[in-house]
Amino acid sequence: MGAIEKFQEVLATRHQYAQDWKKKHNGKVIGWLCSYSPVEIMYASGMLPVRILGSHEVQDVTDRYLFPTVCPFSRDALAQGLKGRYNYLDGITMARTCSHVQGTYDNWKNYVPTPFKYYIWQPNHVQSPRAIPLMVREYKGFIAALEKFTGKKITDEALNKAIELYNKNRRLMKQVYEFRKQEVPPITGAECMEMVVASQLMDLAEHNKLLEELLKELPNRKLDRNHGLRLMMIGSEMDDIVFVRMMEELGCTVVIDEHCTGSRYFWDEVKLEKDPLTDIAARYVNRWVCPAVSAEFKPRFDRVLEHAKNWKVQGALVYQQKFCDPHEFDIPHLIKMFKENNIPTLVLEFDVTIPFGQFRTRIEAFLEMLELELV
């Protein structure tokens, strides 16, 4: 089984993977909501950090808890907890970002029987010089709670090891992303998404080995497909691999992304400058910013445009998890920016499930329009 197939397998059997890991390591698993959660600290505690994701199935369990205009991802994630699919979790945490996923956490805390629960008060004024010192103090509280729960001390050595592991993972995934710059990318957008999402579900020691295998394989990898037009995907949470696969079958390749399950999650490394905790804090304060945290367009938009240009995108799919206000605010400004840079955009609104037929038609029309413009 190749690395990509292994990523696909983990995604398909994510709950079994985590439970097997628990047995094998006699360890604990901690679920996290929102990509601002400091996975390095969780890993250093000896626990397996696992991102809580939805299942993209119709469900009827969250409406009693969350109003239907809460974003579909937040509702879908809560549904998994309410249905008992994460009953193996020993803990759950989230870092303060948006009020939708806050609703998921609050209801999970009250209605899903997960033993350890910890809320990290992520400073959201990321431009303030006071954010990093506060983040350090917040992390100290988190560490104390984890130590009490696991009975294991989180040493600087353990933190450094976790930083090293996660930084390596980030570097390796960026190397894979570099291959997507090729005129004929040897990896599809869906496969890349599988790789990045798997990194949020797996033990990174294992994930890194698979990445190394993949990096050996990619220089000679030839895909039997029409790579078509080069697209960028931009938005909030996105793990709908079935959708991306469908899109890429229509004559395009997603060559770069900007969302919190993709590049925005892993792009920035922890810079080793001070003590490990301060370095981790600096990473999460200064990372590729989510619109729910930043009150400035520029830091996010500059990076989006830089990536769009570096990966030579011909069009951008701006998708919106329905009712996600912070991203909705950015969309008209993003479209304007792309237009000014001659990059056409298509905006799609996602719910827990999506209208595949309608989306397919719209994407086909978008691709046809792009092809006409390119002639």
Added chain:
Amino acid sequence: MTTGTKYKTAPLKCWQKGKELRLEAYRDLATGHEQGKLLVLGCAATPYGMLAGLGDFVFLAGEPYGASVAADPPVSIPAMETYEAKGYARDMCGYMRNFLGTMFQDKYYFTGGPFPKFDFAWSVRHCPAGHPKWHQIVSEYQGIPMNYIDDETMLAIDGDQEARIEYVAGQYLDSIEWMEKITKRKYDDEKGIEAMRNYFINEALWGEINLLNGAIPAPIDIKSMFALMPISMLRRHEKVAIEFLTELRDELKDRIGSNIAAVPNERYRMCMLTPPPWSFLKVFRYLENFGVVFVGTYVYLINSGEVKFLYDEGKVVPATPPEKRPGWKTMKNREDLCRTVARWRAEHPFQSHLDTRKKEYVIMFKHWKANAYLLLINRGCVPMTTSMYDFQRDLNKQGIPTAMFEGNFADCRDIDETGVLDRLETFLEGQGIQKIQEI
């Protein structure tokens, strides 16, 4: 149809004065900038009294402005359509859509003239779903500086609250320096402190006024409270507001002593958690025909007002201004001011966590001697609605009846008035309350 006890009623003696003060506040919003006052944008929960250290100012709180526009459909609808034509989504904050719509139209609601250009935006970041982005859009559109204070300590129940207070206080300190730099004005600590003292007193007074509606019959109805609220909401930093709210409080006490009711037919008392649908305030008058009096809404008890909850005793009492609380310092300089404001905000019920808030809802229900809660599933505000079903379930478990309707508090196109009335009438019938026969 049924009849019942009829209380005596009388208009509020201070009503006219209240209207004049409210008008002054609106006039100031309309012309204050022309008179050389700084015009600052922020959200209503911002401790804007601090701005007094820079000299005279007008603080345009986006939410009450948005509510004013929303209450006027002929203005609101074209404003929101203008906003939507810019590509912004319809499901975002209703207040914001009205505000931004009039800004894009270049029509200032209070004058009908051009929309004012702010000197800067300065606000607490109390709504994670959108308020900082709202101000960000204004800042980009008008090319004005923006700064905000990240202070939602309400979400934290784990960890180091003192660290958060230091962080918030530090941001206030930094923002004073920032304001000095962008306005080229020197910040006068004493003026800032004095205005914030007024602010604290006014919040406590408004909270106390809300609590007086625990009396039967209620001395004031919710619609009249909404009409007077701009004084507490927009003029919290002024002595004139203290004088008025003191007068109003004393008059309400007199009315309680004399058994003067706001609604003479009072026989069923309801309260709310959220703001009302601003374009549909007549719902409150309509329900008076059933003998229903709305005695208060939680949100304005703790937003522009302050009270103290005694959780163990299940009680609520008027708040004390921070400097008079045990263990609090007298403010002498800007460091004290920033620290006091940060700590005050952190301990304010406005910041209560979800689970604490549930307790407060029950305490208020009992204090107001209410018969039911009216819950608005507000499509125009995510944070206020996210956990509404959870609140409903919790209230119902404790035997508190709830009537619920869905709509938008600031988009008249998104509320079915007839449907709402049908639901409420059905609810009241279920409670044994029928329309009172007019004699």
